[in-house]
Structures are given as C-alpha cells and as structure tokens.
Amino acid sequence: MTVDLERADIQGLFARGYSNLSLATFVLLRFEDGLSARSWLGEVLGGITTSEDRPERRAVNVALTASGLSRLGVDGETVSKFSSEFVSGMTAPHRRRILADEGTSAPERWDWGGPATPPVDGVLLLYATHRAELTALEEEQAALRRRHGVQDLHRLGTSDLDGFEPFGWRDGVSQPLVEGLGKSGPENLTVKAGEFLLGYPNEYGRLTDHPALGHNGSYLVFRQLAQDVRGFWRYLDGATRTADGAEDPGARLRLGAKFVGRWPSGAPLVLAPTADEPALAEENDFRYHRDDARGALCPVASHIRRANPRDSLDPDPGSDDSLELNRRHRLLRRGREYGSPLTTEEALHGEDDGEPRGLHFICLSGNIARQFEFVQQTWLNNPKFAGLYDDADPLVGPSEPFGGCFTSPGEGVRERYTGVPRFVTVKGGAYFFMPGLAALRSIAGEPGNSSSPEGS
C-alpha cells in the first residue's frame, strides 16, 4: 500500500535535503508587527520550494515557532492544538533534563532561542548551488524583509564539507526510507509518511493530532551544535598513547571509530571491524543483533548504534517486532555543517584558530516527543541505554551528572574509558513548524483560502 502525498502543498525540505544545493543560509526571524509579517509571508510564499519541485539552482523554505504563529495572528485555540512540545518550546524548564541542555549547553548561554536573547518567530531556509547564487538569493530575501519590516535576529551560515561533519566523519549515511518518497525498500524498513508529516497515517496507523492548519506540515527541530574538534581529537589521542607516551595514530582512529560506530569514510564497524574500507562507505545494510549482538565489533555505546538501534530493541531483539519499534523513533535529518574543515593533524597540533565549527542540526518530525526527544533522552543521553552502566553517547552526549564512561566490549575483558568530556555544546535551538503551502497562504491571509483553521 502506498500513500499519495500532496507534494505540491508540502514544502520541499520534506522530500529532499537539497544535496545538489551545497550551500545554505538559515535566517532567524522576529515578527514585531503581525500585519507586516503577514504581508511579508504573502510575498515569500510564491518563491517557496515544494516537494514537487526539483530545484537545480536555489530553494527556499520557511518554518515558524509557536510564538511566530501567534504573532502572525493564528488564534490561541489553534496554536494549542499543536503538540505540547512545540507549544511550550525547546527551552521549557524540564526540557533541559530531556535534552541534556545543562552546564555549558544551558539555554541561558545560547546565542539564540534561549531566555537571554529575543524570541525567535521563524526561520527562513535558503539553499543554492554556489556562493554567488546564494548571495543573490540572500539579498533578494533581505530586500523583501526590509520592505515589510521583518526583523532578522541572526544569520546562520553553513559550509560545504563535502558530506563530512567537522570531526571528520561522513554524515547522513543512514536516513529512513519514507513511504511515498523516493526509492522504495523492504517494507520492514520503510517508515510511514505520517511519522514525519501531519495528515497521514503514522506507524500506529493513526493520524497524529493536529489543527487543520497543520495538514501537510512537519515539525522542524533546529539545534545549533558546536563541535569541539580539537577537544575530540585530543581526547582520542590522550586515551590511546602507548605505554611510553608516544602517539598511536592507528589506535586513535580506531577509538574514534568505536565512538561513532563507523570509520571516517562511513564504513560501518559491523561490516568493517578492523580497518576503514571506503568501498563500504555507503553500505547501510546491516543489523546489530543479528551481526554483533554483544557489541564486540560496534560497541553498544557507540553513536550510530544508539541513534538508530535497528534490530536490537527489547523485548525480542533480531525480530521484525524489534524493527517495528525502531521505526517509531526515526528522524528525517536535514542538517548542515558550519565552519571550515580541520584536519586531524591541525586539530592535534595546530594553533587554536578560534573558528566556530559544528552542525546546524535539523530534523523533520511528526511527533517531537516520540522521535527527537525520545532519541535524545532514551537512546543518546541515557547512561543506561541497552543495559549500559554509565555510558552516554560518547560523541554528542553529556558527561555530567551521569554518562562520562565509554565501554568497548571485546573477546575478553572490555576496554573502558572514563572521564570522556562533552564534545558537543548546544549554542541555540527552537522547535519550529514547517507548514504546508495552503496553510501558509491561510496564515498570510491571502484571499481565496480558508483563513479559518477550525474543523480538524
């Protein structure tokens, strides 16, 4: 059974990550005045890329926060019908424990989206093939905002690291196969469109609750994650020096691969346990329970094994039921890197250039609590994931108050690394909603569209 997606009404970021448009800029917006913001939105609308389009030069998408919806004049009753996470926002007080936004990652210290900076109402996502194109697009869009008096809060630039993230690993290898989108795959690995898009059946065979305005829209989770590339490599280096204190590049890389669960090329440890095999870079057909139940090849604590545990979930690891559980916690990732590349050599021995590096993490979701927050809290940050003792995700997880260990099982006694610091710091974030085109028109108050979002 396939699903018919109303592609022309769905923003394009749902259907594709625009990998052919290698440059991007994200502009965080503030709507001081609802009326002018609506007229701005009305004008931006015409240029929005839909899921039907196959953009070759540029793409534009837009998403709004709960405060943005309110400022644009959407009534409180309608806003309250969106999910609780979206309405109360990423910085609701208890959420710092769910997302491990504490210490240096506390919202009070964020560059944007936190209590210390003005509220974010929306984000404009701009993509282009090359620098000049992007600059032109940015300028056109800025002119539109100036004309309508919409304020920029923050411009988030990105860089094209050729498919690698700043630590040096290939990123985005494993994306869920979405029903009705792109290539088809085995049924037990294909995720229902309703998991990422409101208005379609989800993995429970139900429609996720939403107001009519939510139809054909997705929640968009945005997190700016600063990566301490120097700290990462220096930790790996210090932890793998030989008894006489000499560097051991092989062991260093191996530990990094154990942290990630893949070699830098992207080759998974389950299939390439001893050394990187670039031929396996795109290989994604493997299972944990079936191929490596104990984690002797790919540690249970490693990043990719907990971000997507595949067939290893209780109560019946290795079964179709296990894969089914896993399908309810997938993320459709659409993030982009920022900062210039840093080689291992530079990270270990170079001067600190002070340049920020990291990931603008973006994912689309139909249910933030069951997908993004669940994966963060129950799988990544949880020091008890899958029977572990005190191991949070070594790559992106916290080290305090719990979780600073990393255990790597072997044939005999495990190797254990303690005092693993936090390599990723949150610099900003917000829960957005990326509405469908008709919904955007209705918010903008364009004639010919029902502006009443009632009747869901």
Add this chain to the structure above:
Amino acid sequence: MPFQSALSVVAPVRDGAAEELDRVLAQMGNGVANGEVIDFGSLSGLHFARIVVVPADTDHRGRPLPANIVYLADLDVSPEEHLAELVRTAGDGVDRVFGHCEGYPGGTPGERERLDWLRSRVAREPATYVNTRGRTQQQISQEAGLREAVSDFLDRRPDLRDRQPRAVRDAIRKFVGREPGLRWALEPADRPGLGARIREWAHLAWVGLLVLVALPFALLAAPVYVVLLRRHEKRDPAPHNRPDEALVLELAALEDHLPMNPFTAVGQVKPGPFRKLTINVILYLLNAVTRHLLKPGDLVGVKTIHFARWLFLNDRRQVLFASNYDGSLESYMDDFIDKISWGLNLVFTNGIGYPRTRWLIKDGCRDELAFKDYLRLHQVRTRVWYSAYGRLSAANVAANEQLRKGLHSDLRGDREQAWVQAL
C-alpha cells in the same frame, strides 16, 4: 528473611489542611526526596518510598471522593517492623505529614499512639510487582559497590585483557578475597528462608485450587460475560481530552532528576457491578501471575520496572497505580503501548475515560496520543520519592547480581567467557 513486602498507608486529609500539607511535601522534595522531615535513607531494608496526596474529586454520581495522603514503601522487612522503625526514628516527621489527616492523635503523640494510628490506616494492595523477588536492598547496594571496585581493578590491570577467562576470573576472585570490604561477595546472597518459600508454594497452591474450582463456573458464565463486555465497551465514553500545558509542565518539572522515575496515577473505576467484578478478578489474577509465574526481571517484555503496585482508594471507587521505572515517562509509555498493551488494557479499561478497548485487550492504549494524554490527566504529583539506588537501572542491578554469582559458582567454557565479557 521473608520475600519483599509492600506497605501502603492511606489516610484522608483533614478539611482545609491540604494547602499546609502541600507546603510540607514541597519542603521534602521536588521529585526526589531530599531527606528533610523524614530521612528515608536511614530506614532499614527500604527500596523505594513515596508520599503523595491524591486530590479530592467527585465520582460519577457526584459523591465526594476525599483527598488522601498515600505513603508507599517497598521493603525487605515486614510492614510492621518498618512502621515501628519509622515512628521510633522519625516520629516528628510522621507528625508533620500525617498530622494533616483526619483522626491523627492530637498534641504530641507517643510512639505507641503513632504506630497504632498508622497501623489502622494500612491498606492492602490487590496486586504488586517486584522485579526480582528475594533480592534485598542491601544486596543491591553491596553488589553495586562490588561492580565499581571490580571495574576499577580491571582498569588498573590492562594486562588481563588478553588473558583466558579462567585467569581473569581467578584474578578477580583473588582481588575480592584480599579486600576485607568485599569478601562477602565470595558467598552467595541470602535467599528467603524455607518458611517464606513454603508460604509462597502454599499461596500458589491456593490460587491454583481457586482457579480450578472457579473455572467451570467461569466457562459457563463466559458467553454472558462476553456479551456484557462488548456492550460496556461500545457504550463507555472514551473522550480524548488533552491536558493543558501548565499541568504538563508542572508534572514534568518533577521528573528526570535521576536515570529512573516514579509514576503515580489515580483513576476512577467505571460504575456498575460489571466493572467492579472485572477489575477485582483481574487484579487478583495479575497478582498471582506477578508473584508466581513471571521470570525474574521481566514483566512480559518490559524489563525496566523495579517495583509496582495497584491499590484501591475510597471504597474501591478509585484505583491507584504506582511504579518505579528506568528512563523517561515517554519511553515508559511507549513500552506500555508497544510491549504490553494487552496487559495494560486489561486493567485500565475499567477506568473512566480510558481509550476504547475491544475484547478487554485490543486497541485501548494503541491509540497512542489519547493514551498518553489520559495518563498525564490522571497522574499524581510525586514530589517526595525515595530510591535506595536511583543511579542503577534494573539491568544494572541484574548484571551486578550475575557478577557476584560468577565469583562463587562453578563457571566453565562459554559461560565463563560470557561472564568475563559482561564485566
């Protein structure tokens, strides 16, 4: 030593005392008990404890359901011993909490008066669940210490990594034997005595006999029951109400302070004798199953619950459910939905407002969002919650037990290797 016991004290709050009581509880904890007023950490054989106030409500006929203080404890000692210790060591605290209850002795009561009053408020749980029966709090805490010591030892001895399992195990045994504070680990843990085990067998035999006797009648009544059941299920209202944001934030503020959480919820039993009969029979059977038939550590696929119980309040018009579970509420609810929806439906379908079930076990909580909203709307604020081992997951506790077992049992071959690999 007996098996673990549950203690539930239920006492109606005096009119007008709720606010002051709230203040006392807020002083005692903000999701996790802080040791103020009552220092749970000093009480013997205590796994978990909580004090909640179940707010006043009205039932379907408009009759009042008075507010109750509920004190719950999961124990290695008998409830009687626990109460005696409580009044002996924390008498003032008992006064400050239960002094807000109807009928609590006035002035400064003596130990005897406090104890008698508490005893008079003890309620019997229709069903309880213990992750692993017979494993004491002391054993759990000691074995966690053993794990840490052995882990540190192995970190100091990288040379053991390439050794044969037997050599590794011998080295660890030698290390443990050398440490006066760990030597106990070379002996098996205390198990409940013969008397306690005989009582369990007797209980199982009694339940088996009851079931045998009741079975013919149950089979005869089954067709009628099924017709009635479907009629009730189709007719019972199952509205999907959403909790407002303020309530969600208030409840969430008390959660996730440790890698484990308490869950407390109260619901009203649906009106009529049909539901009353159903829930009583189901809880009775459920208790027999959890007590006698479950594999340790595994509640039909859910392995993250340490202790749980069901309790009737206000003349069986309300049911309280309380548990201590690993991880987040979101993951806990998903576990319910994904792994034991049928078991959950069996019990909760008898509660007013629960998502519609079919045949007692189908649908119900499979309506994911309706179920999650239902739980939030029925959750009871749990400010004062004590865990003797809040940093250990159920899986950790079980692994630590295996670690200790491996020190004193006869392991060979694959089993010995698996033991070494699990260190």
